[in-house]
Amino acid sequence: MPKAYWIARVDVHDPERYPDYVTTAAPAMQRFGARFLVRGGPFQALEGSSRTRNVVIEFASMEDAMACYNSVEYQAAKAIREVVSEADIVIVEGHEPS
Numbered sequence: 001m002p003k004a005y006w007i008a009r010v011d012v013h014d015p016e017r018y019p020d021y022v023t024t025a026a027p028a029m030q031r032f033g034a035r036f037l038v039r040g041g042p043f044q045a046l047e048g049s050s051r052t053r054n055v056v057i058e059f060a061s062m063e064d065a066m067a068c069y070n071s072v073e074y075q076a077a078k079a080i081r082e083v084v085s086e087a088d089i090v091i092v093e094g095h096e097p098s
Contacts, residue, residue: 003094004065005037005058009051014084021084025077032068033060051088058094065091 012018028034038056059065068074069091081087 001061002096003058003060004062005056005092005094006034006065006069006089007092008053008055008057008087008089010053010055010081010085010087011051012053012085017080017084021077021080024080025074028068028071028073028077029057031071031073032064034058034068051086062091062093 035058036055037058038054040053040055043050043054057065059068069089
């Protein structure tokens with residue numbers, strides 16, 4: 001079963017409250033085995049539009065990634081994120097070489 005990844009691009013408008021989102025999201029991330037591969041950090045925007053923060057989170061499966069996003073815990077965090085930032089988030093299934 002291939003892994004799945006959340007790819008999030010975020011512009012934080014209220015950096016003082018953004019940690020509230022991170023703290024509120026943590027239980028869902030832990031419950032569904034999230035592994036942060038990229039969490040902010042310097043980047044080079046080479047083509048297209050960009051946002052100021054980029055995050056890649058690995059999950060064991062598409063089912064786990066979707067269950068995390070749809071969980072009560074994450075939806076509470078999302079409500080905070082929507083107030084303090086603007087984001088683009090996709091969930092993509094990983095590629096397993098044949």
